[in-house]
Amino acid sequence: MNRRQFLAGAGATGASLLAGCGSLRSQSARAPPLVDDRPDATYRPTHREGMGMVGMGQAGDYMVGLTYSFPHRFWTVTGTDAERVDIREEDSLHLMASVWDPESGTVLPVSAGVSISVERDGETVADKQPWPMVSQNMGFHYGDNYALDGEGLYQVTVRVEGMTERRLGAFQGRFGEAGEATVEFDFADAALEGLAYEEFPETQGERAALDLMQMEMIPTSQVPAPGSLPGTVLGTASGSDAEYVAVWLRDAPFLGDGESYLAVSVRTPYNRVPLPMMSLDGTVEADGETVFEDALRAALHPAVGSHYGAVVPTTAADPSVTVDVVAPPQVSRHEGYETAFLGTPSLTF
Amino acid sequence: MTGRGISRREFAKSAVAIGGAAALAACLDRGGGSIPAGTDDPSSLPERQHAWDAALATDDAGNPRLARHHVLLLLEYAGEGTPTDADRTQVEDALTSLERAYEWSSEGLLFTLAYGPTYFKRFEAGAPAGVDLPAPEALAPFEDPEPDTPDALLHLASDDERAVLAAEEALRGETDTANGHEMAAAFDGVFETTARRTGFVGAGLPAQNQDVDGIPDSEPVSEDAPLFMGFKSGFKGNQATEDRVTIEEGPFASGSTEHLSFIRLQLQQWYEQDSRDQRVSKMFCPAHAAEGRVEGVGENLGTDSAIDECPEDVVESSRREGVVGHSQKLARARDGEDSPRILRRDFDSTDGGEAGLHFLSLQGAIADFVETRAAMNGTDVADNSAVGQRVNNGILQYMRVERRGNYLLPPRSLRALPPADPSQ
Numbered sequence: 001m002n003r004r005q006f007l008a009g010a011g012a013t014g015a016s017l018l019a020g021c022g023s024l025r026s027q028s029a030r031a032p033p034l035v036d037d038r039p040d041a042t043y044r045p046t047h048r049e050g051m052g053m054v055g056m057g058q059a060g061d062y063m064v065g066l067t068y069s070f071p072h073r074f075w076t077v078t079g080t081d082a083e084r085v086d087i088r089e090e091d092s093l094h095l096m097a098s099v100w101d102p103e104s105g106t107v108l109p110v111s112a113g114v115s116i117s118v119e120r121d122g123e124t125v126a127d128k129q130p131w132p133m134v135s136q137n138m139g140f141h142y143g144d145n146y147a148l149d150g151e152g153l154y155q156v157t158v159r160v161e162g163m164t165e166r167r168l169g170a171f172q173g174r175f176g177e178a179g180e181a182t183v184e185f186d187f188a189d190a191a192l193e194g195l196a197y198e199e200f201p202e203t204q205g206e207r208a209a210l211d212l213m214q215m216e217m218i219p220t221s222q223v224p225a226p227g228s229l230p231g232t233v234l235g236t237a238s239g240s241d242a243e244y245v246a247v248w249l250r251d252a253p254f255l256g257d258g259e260s261y262l263a264v265s266v267r268t269p270y271n272r273v274p275l276p277m278m279s280l281d282g283t284v285e286a287d288g289e290t291v292f293e294d295a296l297r298a299a300l301h302p303a304v305g306s307h308y309g310a311v312v313p314t315t316a317a318d319p320s321v322t323v324d325v326v327a328p329p330q331v332s333r334h335e336g337y338e339t340a341f342l343g344t345p346s347l348t349f
Numbered sequence: 350m351t352g353r354g355i356s357r358r359e360f361a362k363s364a365v366a367i368g369g370a371a372a373l374a375a376c377l378d379r380g381g382g383s384i385p386a387g388t389d390d391p392s393s394l395p396e397r398q399h400a401w402d403a404a405l406a407t408d409d410a411g412n413p414r415l416a417r418h419h420v421l422l423l424l425e426y427a428g429e430g431t432p433t434d435a436d437r438t439q440v441e442d443a444l445t446s447l448e449r450a451y452e453w454s455s456e457g458l459l460f461t462l463a464y465g466p467t468y469f470k471r472f473e474a475g476a477p478a479g480v481d482l483p484a485p486e487a488l489a490p491f492e493d494p495e496p497d498t499p500d501a502l503l504h505l506a507s508d509d510e511r512a513v514l515a516a517e518e519a520l521r522g523e524t525d526t527a528n529g530h531e532m533a534a535a536f537d538g539v540f541e542t543t544a545r546r547t548g549f550v551g552a553g554l555p556a557q558n559q560d561v562d563g564i565p566d567s568e569p570v571s572e573d574a575p576l577f578m579g580f581k582s583g584f585k586g587n588q589a590t591e592d593r594v595t596i597e598e599g600p601f602a603s604g605s606t607e608h609l610s611f612i613r614l615q616l617q618q619w620y621e622q623d624s625r626d627q628r629v630s631k632m633f634c635p636a637h638a639a640e641g642r643v644e645g646v647g648e649n650l651g652t653d654s655a656i657d658e659c660p661e662d663v664v665e666s667s668r669r670e671g672v673v674g675h676s677q678k679l680a681r682a683r684d685g686e687d688s689p690r691i692l693r694r695d696f697d698s699t700d701g702g703e704a705g706l707h708f709l710s711l712q713g714a715i716a717d718f719v720e721t722r723a724a725m726n727g728t729d730v731a732d733n734s735a736v737g738q739r740v741n742n743g744i745l746q747y748m749r750v751e752r753r754g755n756y757l758l759p760p761r762s763l764r765a766l767p768p769a770d771p772s773q
Binding site: 088090111112128129161329 | 490493562563566613615617618621622623624626635667668669670671672703728731732733734736737738739740741746749
C-alpha cells in the first residue's frame with residue numbers, strides 16, 4: 001500500500017510545532033536535553049514525534065504494520081538497569097513493527113520477536129532484530145534506529161517468529177509458526193520532515209504520559225480496563241509505577257475439574273500498555289491454605305490480553321493472591337518510561 | 350579460479366577469502382619464510398583425522414589455539430553411483446601428497462575430509478554402518494536454515510595463508526606441486542567443488558576484516574579480539590576432548606561426526622547499543638559483568654572462562670537477572686561425566702561480504718550437537734522468565750543460522766571415499 005501518514009493527535013495548544021524544520025541530521029533539534037531529576041516513574045517526555053506509515057502485510061497468522069518516526073534515543077533493559085542508546089549521526093529513522101491478530105485486533109508481544117531486513121536493489125542495507133519496546137504514544141512495538149542509504153525505494157521484510165507464550169481460548173493453536181511479510185518503502189527525506197514534532201518545555205518531567213496515538217490501520221496496544229476484564233477482579237495494585245490487576249477465572253474451557261486460573265495483567269499507568277518480559281512469582285491462598293506457590297508464565301487470552309498466569313488447583317471464589325516481581329519488564333523504553341517499572345515490588349490482592 | 354580479478358582493497362582484506370592462483374601468487378610474493386615440510390611416512394600420522402590438538406600451538410593459559418586460516422570446500426563426487434577403487438586411490442594419493450608436503454601442524458597444514466548423508470545414499474545400505482548421520486534440520490523454532498547436502502566436506506587449516514591456498518590449488522589440480530613437493534594426484538575428475546567457504550580466527554584477523562555487512566562502520570572490533578564478537582572462545586574446559594568426540598566402536602571407530610553451520614552475525618546493536626557490561630552478561634553471565642571478571646577479550650579467564658563462577662541454576666538466576674549468558678546456558682550441555690559434549694573448531698568469515706561464523710564442531714554423535722544447541726536456545730529460560738527468546742538470551746539476538754550440514758568424519762584409513770559399511 002502507499003505510504004500513509006498518521007499524525008499524533010492535534011498538537012496541544014501552546015506547544016511549539018517544529019514539523020518541517022531543518023535537516024534530519026540535526027539530532028539536537030529532535031532530541032532536546034533530557035529532563036533534569038526524572039522521577040522513578042512514568043513522566044511526560046521532552047517532546048512528541050509523529051509517525052508515518054510504511055505499509056502493512058499479512059505474515060502467516062499475524063498482521064504486521066510498519067511505521068517510522070525520527071531516529072530517537074531509547075533505553076534497553078537488562079535486569080534492573082536501563083542503558084541509554086543514543087542516536088547515531090547516520091541514523092535515518094526509527095522503524096517500528098507492530099504485530100497483531102487480524103481477527104481480534106489484539107496486539108501481540110512475541111517472545112521470539114521479529115527480524116527486519118531492509119534491502120535496496122537486492123542489496124542488504126540493514127538486517128537486525130529490533131528491540132521489543134514500549135512508548136507512551138506508540139505503545140508496545142518492535143523498534144530500532146536504522147541507517148538507510150539515502151532516498152529511494154526499499155524493500156522491508158519483517159519476519160515474526162512463532163509464539164512460545166501460552167495461548168488460551170480462541171488463541172489456542174494459533175501463532176505457533178513464523179510468518180513473513182515484505183512491504184515497499186519509498187523513502188524520502190521529506191517523509192520525515194512532514195512528521196509532527198512537538199516539544200513540551202513547560203510540562204516535561206511531570207508525572208503524566210502522552211496519549212496513545214489512535215491510528216486507522218494499526219490497532220492500539222492496550223489491555224482492558226479492570227472493569228472490562230472477564231471473571232473476578234481480585235484487586236488492583238501499583239508497584240514501581242506499573243499497574244497490576246489480578247483476575248480470577250473459575251470457568252474457562254481450558255480448565256479441568258477443581259481448577260481455576262490466575263491472570264495477572266501488568267500495564268503502564270495512564271495508557272494501559274501491556275508490560276511483557278517480566279519474571280513473576282505468585283502465591284495463592286484459599287481457605288487458609290497455600291494452594292499455589294510458583295512462577296507465573298507469560299500468556300495470552302482473548303479477553304484478558306497479554307498477562308502472566310497459572311492454573312491453580314482450587315475452585316475457591318475469593319482467594320488471596322501475592323505477586324512478587326522477580327525481574328521487571330525487560331522491554332526497551334522510549335523516553336518517559338526509562339525510569340519507571342525497574343523495581344521488584346511485591347503486591348497483594 | 351584464475352579468471353577473477355582482484356582489487357588491491359579486496360586483497361588487503363584477505364587473500365584466503367579471494368582464493369585462487371592470483372591470491373596465492375600475491376601471497377608468495379609477500380614472502381614469509383619457509384613452511385615446514387611434512388613427513389616421509391604418512392602412515393605414522395594419527396588414525397584420527399581430527400587429532401589436531403597435539404599439533405596446535407597453545408596460548409599462555411594452556412588452551413589449544415586453533416589455526417588462523419581456514420578453507421572449507423563442499424565437494425560432489427563426479428562419478429555415478431558408488432565410487433571406484435581408482436577414484437579412492439586418487440583421493441588418497443592426493444591427501445598423502447599433502448601430508449608429505451606440509452608438517453601436520455598449524456604451522457604446516459591440518460585437514461579433514463568428511464562425508465555427508467547424501468554420499469552414503471550411493472550405497473545399498475544408504476547410511477554409514479554404526480553411525481547415526483541424520484540430514485541437517487532446523488534446531489530452533491526461530492531458525493530456518495538451508496541444508497547443505499554435498500557428498501563431502503574438506504577442511505584445510507593453517508596459521509599460514511600460503512599453506513591453505515597452495516594446498517587448495519594443488520588439490521584442484523591447478524598446480525603440480527605444493528610447498529615444493531610433487532603432488533602424486535589431485536581431486537580433479539573425482540571431486541567437483543560446489544561451494545567454497547573461508548574464514549579466520551585469532552587476534553588481529555577480525556579487526557583487519559571488519560569492513561563487512563553486519564559490523565558497523567565505527568570499526569568496533571579490537572585488534573586483540575580473536576573473533577568478531579570481541580571475546581575469546583574455545584576454552585579448553587568448555588570443550589569436549591578429542592577422546593570424547595571419537596567414535597569408539599564399529600567400522601568407523603576412531604572417526605567422529607562433524608557439524609558445520611553458517612551463522613550470519615549482526616553486530617551493530619552489540620557494539621553500538623549494548624554496553625560492555627551487557628556484552629559480558631550476554632556472552633558469559635551477568636555475574637561476570639557484576640564482578641568485573643572479564644578483562645579485555647577474556648585472556649584472563651584461564652582455561653574455562655571461569656564458568657564455575659556463573660550461577661548453575663540457570664533458569665532461576667535468569668528469572669532474577671532478566672538476562673542469561675551464552676556460556677552459562679552451554680555449561681548445562683554436559684554428559685554424565687561432566688564433560689562438554691562438543692569440540693568447537695569454529696572461525697569467523699567475510700564470505701559474501703557479510704560478517705559470519707562457520708560453526709564447525711566435532712562430537713561423538715550428531716545428537717551431542719543437537720542437545721548442546723538446545724541448551725543454547727534457552728527456550729526453558731525464555732518460557733519461565735523475563736528473558737526473551739532472543740532478547741537478553743545469550744547472543745541469539747545477534748545471529749542467524751543460515752545453513753546447516755552434518756557429516757561423518759571417518760578415520761584416516763577410511764577417508765578416501767569410504768564404503769557405507771567398511772566391515773563388509
